Structures are given as structure tokens and as C-alpha cells.
Amino acid sequence: MRARSGGRIFRFAVMLLLAAFAVFPLLWMLSVxxxxxxxxxxxxxxxxxxxxxxxxxxxxxxxxxxxxxxxNSLIVATLGTFLSLGFNGAAGYAFAKLRFKGRDRxxxxxxxxxxxxxxxxMLPLFLMLKxxxxxxxxxxxxxxxxxxxxxxFLVRQYAxxxxxxxxxxxxxxxxxxxxxxxxxxxxxxxxxxxxLALFTFLAVWNDFMWPLIVLTDQENYTLPxxxxxxxxxxxxxxxxxxxxxxxxxxxxxFLFLALQRYYLQGLLAGSVKx
Amino acid sequence: xxxxRSLVGWIFAGPALIMLGLFFFVPVLLAFALSLTNFxxxxxxxxxxxxxxxxxxxxxxxxxxxxxxxxxxxxxxxVVGVPLSIAVSLGAALLLNGAxxxxxxxxxxxxxxxxxxxxxxxxxxxxxLLHTRYGFINYVLDAVGVAxxxxxxxxxxxxxxxxxxxxxxxxxxxMVILLAGLQTIPSDLYxxxxxxxxxxxxxxxxxxxxxxxPMLLLVSILTMAGYFQLFAEPYVMTQGGPVExxxxxxxFMYDQGFKWWNLGFASAVAFxxxxxxxxxxxxQYRFARARGMD
Numbered sequence: 001m002r003a004r005s006g007g008r009i010f011r012f013a014v015m016l017l018l019a020a021f022a023v024f025p026l027l028w029m030l031s032v033x034x035x036x037x038x039x040x041x042x043x044x045x046x047x048x049x050x051x052x053x054x055x056x057x058x059x060x061x062x063x064x065x066x067x068x069x070x071x072n073s074l075i076v077a078t079l080g081t082f083l084s085l086g087f088n089g090a091a092g093y094a095f096a097k098l099r100f101k102g103r104d105r106x107x108x109x110x111x112x113x114x115x116x117x118x119x120x121x122m123l124p125l126f127l128m129l130k131x132x133x134x135x136x137x138x139x140x141x142x143x144x145x146x147x148x149x150x151x152x153f154l155v156r157q158y159a160x161x162x163x164x165x166x167x168x169x170x171x172x173x174x175x176x177x178x179x180x181x182x183x184x185x186x187x188x189x190x191x192x193x194x195x196l197a198l199f200t201f202l203a204v205w206n207d208f209m210w211p212l213i214v215l216t217d218q219e220n221y222t223l224p225x226x227x228x229x230x231x232x233x234x235x236x237x238x239x240x241x242x243x244x245x246x247x248x249x250x251x252x253x254f255l256f257l258a259l260q261r262y263y264l265q266g267l268l269a270g271s272v273k274x
Numbered sequence: 275x276x277x278x279r280s281l282v283g284w285i286f287a288g289p290a291l292i293m294l295g296l297f298f299f300v301p302v303l304l305a306f307a308l309s310l311t312n313f314x315x316x317x318x319x320x321x322x323x324x325x326x327x328x329x330x331x332x333x334x335x336x337x338x339x340x341x342x343x344x345x346x347x348x349x350x351x352x353v354v355g356v357p358l359s360i361a362v363s364l365g366a367a368l369l370l371n372g373a374x375x376x377x378x379x380x381x382x383x384x385x386x387x388x389x390x391x392x393x394x395x396x397x398x399x400x401x402x403l404l405h406t407r408y409g410f411i412n413y414v415l416d417a418v419g420v421a422x423x424x425x426x427x428x429x430x431x432x433x434x435x436x437x438x439x440x441x442x443x444x445x446x447x448x449m450v451i452l453l454a455g456l457q458t459i460p461s462d463l464y465x466x467x468x469x470x471x472x473x474x475x476x477x478x479x480x481x482x483x484x485x486x487x488p489m490l491l492l493v494s495i496l497t498m499a500g501y502f503q504l505f506a507e508p509y510v511m512t513q514g515g516p517v518e519x520x521x522x523x524x525x526f527m528y529d530q531g532f533k534w535w536n537l538g539f540a541s542a543v544a545f546x547x548x549x550x551x552x553x554x555x556x557x558q559y560r561f562a563r564a565r566g567m568d
Contacts, residue, residue: 011372011373014369015370015373015381018365018369018385019381022384022385022387022442023387025388025396025399025400025403025442026391026399028399028403028410029399040402041407042408043407044413044416045409045413086289087289087290087293090286090287091286091289091290091291094283094284098279098286098287099279099280100281100284100287101280103287106287106291110294113298115499115552115555116302117499117502117503117544117551118298119503119505119524119527119544119547120301120302120544120545120547121298121302121305122301122531122544123305123308123531123537123540123541124300124301124305124308126531126532127304127308127537128297128300128304143297144297144298147290147293149294177282177286181286202390205392206391206392206393206394208393208394208509209505209506209524209528212509213532223392223394223395224392224393224395224506227394227398231398231401231510238402238408241398241402242398242402245392245395245396248392248394249392249395252390252391252392253387253390253391256387256390260383267447267451268450268451
């Protein structure tokens with residue numbers, strides 16, 4: 001019995017250590033962001049600010065134009081979320097509950113396409129968007145993220161559980177397909193649509209490589225692209241960079257904490273793709 | 275199935291399929307076509323300057339030392355990073371699964387938090403944590419008597435540093451999946467093993483691992499695919515350096531395509547990466563099958 005409680009304490013200690021490993025970088029980021037300029041560039045590295053202040057944030061907003069990057073990210077992620085809900089929500093429902101010619105074969109093809117890394121498409125996509133005049137626009141950022149096989153798959157798996165009788169009864173009552181979708185299907189799908197919205201928002205907010213390619217003017221940068229550029233200019237300004245990281249990470253972290261249940265549900269349902 | 279019913283299906287699925295077709299499937303085909311041309315800066319000015327060159331880009335790729343270097347670096351990242359990440363994920367999942375504390379939910383959230391953070395932002399944090407003079411990691415090492423390591427400035431340490439960062443960022447994801455898997459293993463299996471006198475390592479080896487087999491395979495294939503796409507970490511933390519020790523295949527593709535505008539050549543790089551990924555996934559699948567894990 002004693003050995004077992006000893007083992008328990010050991011497990012708890014290891015778990016604490018692991019949690020510290022996971023959370024420490026984020027806490028330190030927060031702490032350093034409240035330090036005065038230059039305070040963090042010392043040895044030994046200070047854990048807490050001597051006199052917590054907002055000078056790093058003030059410098060960030062006054063000299064780097066972070067507010068507009070923040071707004072860009074917010075606009076792109078919000079638009080992307082709504083587009084994804086529309087495209088993937090409707091298609092996911094169709095692949096689960098509406099019969100049309102070639103449906104199952106097309107779905108197989110979509111799943112097979114998951115093995116192709118998105119980066120393969122980036123070079124020709126850049127040229128296509130150049131022809132369409134969409135380089136350096138939010139539309140250019142959104143085109144490849146508005147629809148995703150993962151999103152369709154997620155909604156489809158959930159929509160499969162809608163009883164056909166429910167839809168048939170509505171059809172017999174003379175309801176149109178659009179009305180059935182909006183008044184019967186969407187309410188049932190709400191949990192998975194929240195999951196999809198959360199996944200899309202986080203993915204677009206956090207996305208880096210494609211926005212880096214397609215956004216050529218600084219004024220259109222999203223936060224990650226701006227942050228990467230800033231980190232090359234301000235190599236020594238640790239406080240400033242940490243403040244920028246806080247501003248980038250906190251919104252998604254809060255969103256995750258608020259909607260964690262939906263996020264984990266989607267992660268497990270979608271682990272076929274990941 | 276009436277025509278009308280079929281039409282309804284197409285109306286609902288159509289917009290998404292058109293988007294995927296136009297902006298995913300067409301570009302994939304175009305990428306292959308592009309990789310067979312000499313498309314470069316001159317073509318960008320006038321498409322007429324483009325010529326079909328067959329597989330010349332692929333042949334040139336094989337003669338380019340930096341491509342081999344990038345491929346080697348990416349292999350390093352995958353071969354060390356994937357098993358390490360999964361080991362940490364599995365360890366964390368086992369700890370959470372067996373934990374007799376009400377704090378499990380809190381721990382799970384804490385361990386998962388890095389997954390949802392913005393890669394570029396946390397890479398910036400880690401660049402600071404890894405700083406030779408002011409970084410916290412060297413401070414801890416100093417406390418136990420280890421001389422400071424120039425993590426991101428020494429070509430021997432740059433990749434290990436990036437791997438450490440990637441493990442931190444990603445382990446929570448697989449942890450959640452594996453934890454869900456562990457919770458489906460019936461406890462009487464463990465009881466039976468215990469009665470047969472199996473110690474905890476034997477129970478892990480002969481009950482947990484076989485039961486988790488298919489899930490471990492899935493998780494390792496997904497993680498591997500993700501790790502082959504290494505890009506933002508070196509872009510932010512090392513810019514491919516020092517002495518090209520962290521140039522990944524995608525980093526090389528990005529440089530060739532969007533810095534030097536050799537889009538034909540860069541497309542060949544993208545397809546080469548795709549091929550390597552397919553090959554590795556197949557090998558892993560075969561290996562797992564041979565061991566009866568699927």
C-alpha cells in the first residue's frame with residue numbers, strides 16, 4: 001500500500017513537471033511582455049517584471065501598426081469561418097443525407113486527396129490568383145481555406161445520424177429543401193458546426209505559409225506574417241516581441257478555453273485526418 | 275433516385291466541389307505540368323518565355339546539393355521528432371489515464387494549450403527561451419553546471435532545438451487521441467494480466483500496446499505527414515541556418531519559388547516531397563502490418 005501511494009506521488013510529480021514544460025513558455029511570454037525595454041536581456045533571466053508596465057505594448061501599437069494587423073487577422077479569420085460553414089456545412093449534409101449520382105465515388109476521391117500536401121498547390125495557385133487579380137487580397141488568403149475535405153468529412157459524419165424519416169416527413173408536409181436545411185438540419189448540426197467554426201477560425205488565424213506568399217504588401221499582413229517580419233527587424237527587443245506574441249496567441253487561447261468541449265470532440269472525430 | 279432529388283444533392287454539394295476543384299484539384303494537376311517546364315522570372319513577365327523541358331527539373335534537383343541537404347535535414351526532423359513526439363504523447367496520456375486526481379481536466383487543458391497557439395508567435399517565444407546569453411534554457415543548464423549552448427547558432431544544435439520546440443508544440447494533440455484510445459481498453463484485461471502475475475511493464479507491453487496498435491499507427495502516420503511539412507519553425511527561428519542546417523524541403527521550395535521565382539523547378543521540389551511522403555507512409559503501413567498492428 002505504501003509503495004502504491006509512493007507511486008502516486010511520483011506520478012503526480014511527473015505530471016506537474018510536464019504541465020510546467022507545457023505552460024511555462026506561455027507564462028514567461030506574458031511576464032516578459034510587461035517588462036521595461038531591455039529588462040529581459042539580462043542574465044540570469046528575470047522571471048517577473050520589477051515594475052510591471054505597458055511600455056512594450058505602447059511601443060508595439062505606436063511603432064509597428066500592430067492594430068491593423070490584428071484587424072486584418074480578425075477579418076480574414078471571421079470571413080473564413082463563415083465561408084467554411086456555408087460551403088462545408090451544405091456539402092457535408094449533402095454527402096450524408098441527399099442522394100445524387102456519383103456521390104459515394106466523389107466522397108472516396110475527396111478522402112483519397114487528403115494525402116496530397118496543400119503546399120503542392122501553392123505555386124500554381126499563386127499564378128492563378130495573379131491572373132484573377134487576387135494576389136495581395138483577403139480573398140486570395142481565403143480561397144484555399146474556404147472549403148476543406150476535413151470540414152466536409154466532419155459535418156458528414158455527424159449528419160449521418162439525422163433520421164431519414166425526419167426529412168421525409170418534412171418533404172411530405174411540402175417543405176422545400178432550403179427550408180428543411182435551415183429549419184431542421186442546421187439546428188441538429190449546431191454542435192458540429194460550432195466545432196467546424198472553431199477549427200476554421202483557429203486554422204486561419206494561425207496560418208502562416210500561404211498568407212506569407214499571397215500577401216505582398218505590409219498593410220495587408222495578418223498577425224503571424226507581421227510577427228515573423230517584426231522578429232527579423234527587432235531581434236533584440238524581447239519585450240516588444242513578447243507583447244506581439246501575447247496579442248497573437250491570447251485570442252485563440254481564450255477561444256479554445258471557452259469552447260474546449262467542441263474542439264476536443266472535433267479532434268477525435270477528425271482524427272481520421274487530423 | 276429521381277432527377278429532382280439528384281439535382282438537390284448537387285446544389286448543396288456543388289459549391290464546395292467547385293471550390294475544391296478550382297482551387298485544389300486543378301492546381302495539383304497544374305503543379306505537375308509546371309514541374310515539366312522552365313517557368314521562371316522571365317515567364318512571369320511573359321508566359322511565352324516558358325518551354326516544356328520534360329523531367330529536366332527533376333534531373334537538376336538530383337544534382338543540387340542543397341536539395342539533398344534539405345532532404346537530409348527534413349529526414350532528421352522526422353526520424354527523431356516523430357518518435358519523440360509520440361513517446362511524450364503516450365507518456366502523458368498514460369499519466370492522465372491512470373491519474374486518481376480530480377485535476378485531470380485541468381492538466382489535460384494545460385498540456386494541450388500549446389497545440390492551439392499560433393506557431394509563429396510561439397516560435398518567437400522559443401527563440402528567446404533558446405537565446406545563448408539570456409535564454410531560460412541555458413540558465414537552467416547553467417544551474418546544473420552545463421556550459422551555455424548556442425542552440426540556434428550552432429549547426430549541431432539547431433535541429434535538436436527545433437525538434438524540442440516541435441515536441442512541445444505538438445505532443446498534446448496525439449495525447450488527446452491516445453487518451454481516448456486508452457479509455458476504451460476494458461479494465462478486466464488489466465485485471466486478468468495482473469492475476470497472471472504480469473508487472474506494470476508487462477501489462478503495458480502486452481495489453482496497452484496491442485490494444486492501442488491501430489491508433490498508434492494512425493497517429494504516427496498523421497504526425498509524420500505533418501512533420502514532413504516543416505517550414506515556419508526554421509523560417510522564424512533560424513532562417514534556414516546556421517550553414518543551412520535547418521533548411522527543410524519546403525523552405526527550399528519557398529526560396530526557389532517565391533524568392534527566386536523558379537516556379538517550374540520549385541514545383542518539382544513540391545512533387546519530390548509528395549513522393550517521399552507517399553513512400554514513407556506506405557513503408558510505415560507495411561511495417562505495421564507485418565507486425566500485426568493494423
